[in-house]
Amino acid sequence: MTACAPQAWDQRMTERLEARRAQSVYRQRHTLSSAQGREVIYQGQPYLNFASNDYLGLAADPRLMEAQRLAVKQWGVGAGSAHLVCGHQSPHEALEDALATLTGRPAALLFSTGYMANLGVIQALTQRGDEVIQDRLNHASLLDGAQLSGARLKRYQHQDIASLSQHLSAPCKGLKLVVSDGVFSMDGDCADIPALASQCQAHQALLMIDDAHGLGVLGPRGGGLCQDYGLDTVPILVGTLGKALGTAGAFVAGSHALIDYLTNFARTAIYTTAQPPAVAATTLKAIELVQQEPERRQHLRQLIQYFREGAQALALPLLNSQTPIQPLALSSSAQALDWQAQLAQAGLWVGAIRPPTVPSPRLRITLTAAHQISDIDRLINALAQCLNKQCSNRQSEIEESVITEPQTQATSSC
Incomplete structure (x- = not known):
C-alpha cells in the first residue's frame, strides 16, 4: 500500500538528515547567551571567539x-x-x-x-x-x-x-x-x-x-x-x-x-x-x-601577520589569505569536528566548515580588531596541541599496523 504523503515527506527528511550525520556534515545551531565580542558565552562558559565576522569589533561597541x-x-x-x-x-x-x-x-x-x-x-x-x-x-x-x-x-x-x-x-x-x-x-x-x-x-x-x-x-x-x-x-x-x-x-x-x-x-x-x-x-x-579610527584596521593587519607567522612555524596547512579570514585546511569533516571540539575544550570558539558549504573541510578562523596578541598566542598553542595529538594518533596507528603486518614498511610525516 502506498504511504500517505506526510509519511513519504517524513521519510525523505529523515533519510537526508541521517545521511548528513553519517558524513559528519550535519548542521546544528548553538545558542549564545552573550553579545558578539572578543568573548562569547555558551552554556554558561566563556569562549575566546574566533568565528565571528565582526572584523572591527564594533558589534557591541x-x-x-x-x-x-x-x-x-x-x-x-x-x-x-x-x-x-x-x-x-x-x-x-x-x-x-x-x-x-x-x-x-x-x-x-x-x-x-x-x-x-x-x-x-x-x-x-x-x-x-x-x-x-x-x-x-x-x-x-x-x-x-x-x-x-x-x-x-x-x-x-x-x-x-x-x-x-x-x-x-x-x-x-x-x-x-x-x-x-x-x-x-x-x-x-x-x-x-x-x-x-x-x-x-x-x-x-x-x-x-x-x-x-x-x-x-x-x-x-x-x-x-x-x-x-x-x-x-x-x-x-x-x-x-x-x-x-x-x-x-x-x-x-x-x-x-x-x-x-x-x-x-x-x-x-x-x-x-x-x-x-x-x-x-x-x-x-x-x-x-x-x-x-583607522588604527582598528592597522591593529587587525598586525594580528593577521602575527597569526600567520605562528601557524607557519608549526607547518599548519593555512590557505593563502591576508584577510581576517584564516582557513585551516583539514583532511576530513570528521577531523574538522575533532579539532573544533579540542579547541572548544581549550576555551576557543572556532567554526568547522564542511561540505556542502565548501568543497573541502576546514576550520574557518576569523580574527577581529578586538583580539590581542595574547589571544593569538593562546590560539596558536591550542592548534599546536591539536597537531601533536594528530601526530601521536597517527604514530600509534602505524605501530599497530607494523605489529599486525610486520612485512609492511610504515612511515610517518609527523
Whole structure:
C-alpha cells in the first residue's frame, strides 16, 4: 500500500538528515547567551571567539549601542512598511548617501540582507538568453541569484582569468554579467578585480563585485577591496552592514541609473519591509567610527601577520589569505569536528566548515580588531596541541599496523 504523503515527506527528511550525520556534515545551531565580542558565552562558559565576522569589533561597541538607543527613542523599532510605500525615512536616506560616499559611488540602495541584495540585483538585471558568469567559489547567494534569474549560469575556475576569458569569448544570444566575491568568505583570498574589470571591458560584459567581507576592513578609508585597488569604477558593488560595520542589512552602490533601475525592478527591495530606521542610524555611526579610527584596521593587519607567522612555524596547512579570514585546511569533516571540539575544550570558539558549504573541510578562523596578541598566542598553542595529538594518533596507528603486518614498511610525516 502506498504511504500517505506526510509519511513519504517524513521519510525523505529523515533519510537526508541521517545521511548528513553519517558524513559528519550535519548542521546544528548553538545558542549564545552573550553579545558578539572578543568573548562569547555558551552554556554558561566563556569562549575566546574566533568565528565571528565582526572584523572591527564594533558589534557591541558602547558608542553604537548608545546611538541605537537614541535612534529608537526618535524613530521607534520598526519601519512599518516597504521603502516605496511609507517605510523610507530620513536615516535610510542619510545612510544610502554615506555608503555611496564611503565606496566612491554616485548612489546606493539599501536591502534587508546581503542575500536579498544579491538575489535582487542579478534577477533584476538578467533574463532568459543572458549569461551570468561566476567564480566557482562564489557565495551561495550569488549562485542562487543566477539560478533563479532565468539566465544561463556559467562558472569559471576559481581566480582563473583564462577560464573566465574562455566563457566571455563564447557566443551568447543575450548580455553577459560577470560576478565575483571580493574577499572569498571561506578561503579568505581576494579577487583580482583589475583583471576582472579588464576582461569585462574587452568583452563588453558588466561586472558585479560582492565585497561583503572587504567593506570596512580594506581600503585606505575602509571602503573595501575596490578602494584598496584604487578602483571606484566597478559598475555594481554589493556590501553588507552586519560584518565589519557591526549592524545589519546590505546595500548596492553604483550609478544613479543603476539605483533607479533597481528601485523599480529589484523584487527583494520592492516587496519587503524596510530595515528599522534605528539600525540605519546606528550604521551611520559605525561608518563614522570606521573612518575616524583607522588604527582598528592597522591593529587587525598586525594580528593577521602575527597569526600567520605562528601557524607557519608549526607547518599548519593555512590557505593563502591576508584577510581576517584564516582557513585551516583539514583532511576530513570528521577531523574538522575533532579539532573544533579540542579547541572548544581549550576555551576557543572556532567554526568547522564542511561540505556542502565548501568543497573541502576546514576550520574557518576569523580574527577581529578586538583580539590581542595574547589571544593569538593562546590560539596558536591550542592548534599546536591539536597537531601533536594528530601526530601521536597517527604514530600509534602505524605501530599497530607494523605489529599486525610486520612485512609492511610504515612511515610517518609527523
